[in-house]
Amino acid sequence: MSGHQPVMMQEVLDALSPRAGQVIVDGTFGGGGYTHAILAAAPCQVIGLDRDKDAVARGMALAAQMPDRFTMVETKFSQLAALGRPFDAVVLDIGVSSFQIDQAERGFSFMQDGPLDMRMGTDGPSAADVIAQLSEAELSRLFHFYGEEREARRIARAIATDRLITPYLRTSELAGVVSRVIGHKHKDHIHPATRVFQALRIYVNDEIGELEMALTAAEEKLPEGGRLVVVTFHSLEDRVVKIFFNERSKEVTGSRHTPRKNGPAPSFSLIHKKVVRASDREIAQNPRSRSAKLRAAIRTSAPALPSHVTGLSGVPPLTQIKRVA
Structure with missing residues (x-):
C-alpha cells in the first residue's frame, strides 16, 4: 500500500x-x-x-x-x-x-512533466484531446463549472490562441500557460494550474x-x-x-x-x-x-425509486459542454 x-x-x-x-x-x-x-x-x-x-x-x-x-x-x-x-x-x-498523481506518464499532475492524459482507464479522449477540440467558449465553461476557476475566460482565450501554433501535449505546457495568465501565485494560495487540471480530470473521466x-x-x-x-x-x-x-x-x-x-x-x-x-x-x-x-x-425499507438521478451537482452535464469523441 x-x-x-x-x-x-x-x-x-x-x-x-x-x-x-x-x-x-x-x-x-x-x-x-x-x-x-x-x-x-x-x-x-x-x-x-x-x-x-x-x-x-x-x-x-x-x-x-x-x-x-x-x-x-x-x-x-x-x-x-x-x-x-x-x-x-x-x-x-x-x-x-x-x-496516479505520482506517475508522470499518467498526466494527472502539474508538478512533473508528462503526457497530457489524465484518463483513469484506457478508453475515451485524453486531456490533450479535450484541449485541442473544445472551442474557447467551451473550455471557459469547463474551467468555470468543473474547476470553479475565476480566470476561466482568460485562460481559455490564451489556450485557444496558442494552440493555433503549437498543440498542448504535455502537462508542463498547460501548467505554463495557466501560470503565465494568472501569475505564479493563485489567490487561494494554491498552484495556479490546480483548478484547470482538476476541471480537465473531472471532464475526461466524467x-x-x-x-x-x-x-x-x-x-x-x-x-x-x-x-x-x-x-x-x-x-x-x-x-x-x-x-x-x-x-x-x-x-x-x-x-x-x-x-x-x-x-x-x-x-x-x-x-x-x-x-x-x-x-x-x-x-x-x-x-x-x-x-x-x-x-x-x-x-431503509425499499420505496419506489426513480430510475436515475442526474444534475445533483447543480452544474451543466457534460452533454451541454460538448463531449469530445
Missing part, C-alpha cells in the same frame, strides 16, 4: 461497521487501503472495483493471496448494479489517488456522472440495513452526495396549513447529521485529508 495513504480510515470503518459474513464493495480500490482495513476488521468478504489497470493488477495480487475473501473486478464504480451478486455495504473514495450513477446503483442494490459511505475531496462531488442523501432521507410531510403529502418513504437514514471531516492530527500527518468530507447513510 506504499504510495497512497487512505483518509479517515477509522471514520470509514465506523460508518461501514463491517460484520462477519458480510459482502462489502470497495468501489474505488486504488491502493487497497480501505479493503485491507475492512478485511482486518471482520471475517467478511470484499469486492474491489477499479477501472485503473495498475489498481486492478494490485487487486489481482491480493485476490491471489486471499481468494476466499477478496475479489477484484475491473470496472467503473458506476456499474455497481451489474456485479451480479448481492452486497451489504459500499464505500467510495472519490478522486485521484496518489499512485467523474460527476459516474458518482451520480454509483449513488443510484447503490440505492437500487443495497438491502435494508445496508450502508453507503462516500468520501469526497471536491465541493462539486460533495454537493452531489449531500443533495442525494438529504433528498433520500427526508420524510414527505405537510404542514399545519396543508394535509400530509403522499410520496415515497425515505430510502436512507443518515448516520451523521453533518459532514465528517478529518481530525487536526490526521491533517498534520496527511495534508491530502484536509479537503476530505465523509457522508454515510443506512438503507
Whole structure:
C-alpha cells in the first residue's frame, strides 16, 4: 500500500461497521487501503472495483493471496448494479489517488512533466484531446463549472490562441500557460494550474456522472440495513452526495396549513447529521485529508425509486459542454 495513504480510515470503518459474513464493495480500490482495513476488521468478504489497470493488477495480487475473501473486478464504480451478486455495504473514495498523481506518464499532475492524459482507464479522449477540440467558449465553461476557476475566460482565450501554433501535449505546457495568465501565485494560495487540471480530470473521466450513477446503483442494490459511505475531496462531488442523501432521507410531510403529502418513504437514514471531516492530527500527518468530507447513510425499507438521478451537482452535464469523441 506504499504510495497512497487512505483518509479517515477509522471514520470509514465506523460508518461501514463491517460484520462477519458480510459482502462489502470497495468501489474505488486504488491502493487497497480501505479493503485491507475492512478485511482486518471482520471475517467478511470484499469486492474491489477499479477501472485503473495498475489498481486492478494490485487487486489481482491480493485476490491471489486471499481468494476466499477478496475479489477484484475491473470496472467503473458506476456499474455497481451489474456485479451480479448481492452486497451489504459500499464505500467510495472519490478522486485521484496518489499512485496516479505520482506517475508522470499518467498526466494527472502539474508538478512533473508528462503526457497530457489524465484518463483513469484506457478508453475515451485524453486531456490533450479535450484541449485541442473544445472551442474557447467551451473550455471557459469547463474551467468555470468543473474547476470553479475565476480566470476561466482568460485562460481559455490564451489556450485557444496558442494552440493555433503549437498543440498542448504535455502537462508542463498547460501548467505554463495557466501560470503565465494568472501569475505564479493563485489567490487561494494554491498552484495556479490546480483548478484547470482538476476541471480537465473531472471532464475526461466524467467523474460527476459516474458518482451520480454509483449513488443510484447503490440505492437500487443495497438491502435494508445496508450502508453507503462516500468520501469526497471536491465541493462539486460533495454537493452531489449531500443533495442525494438529504433528498433520500427526508420524510414527505405537510404542514399545519396543508394535509400530509403522499410520496415515497425515505430510502436512507443518515448516520451523521453533518459532514465528517478529518481530525487536526490526521491533517498534520496527511495534508491530502484536509479537503476530505465523509457522508454515510443506512438503507431503509425499499420505496419506489426513480430510475436515475442526474444534475445533483447543480452544474451543466457534460452533454451541454460538448463531449469530445
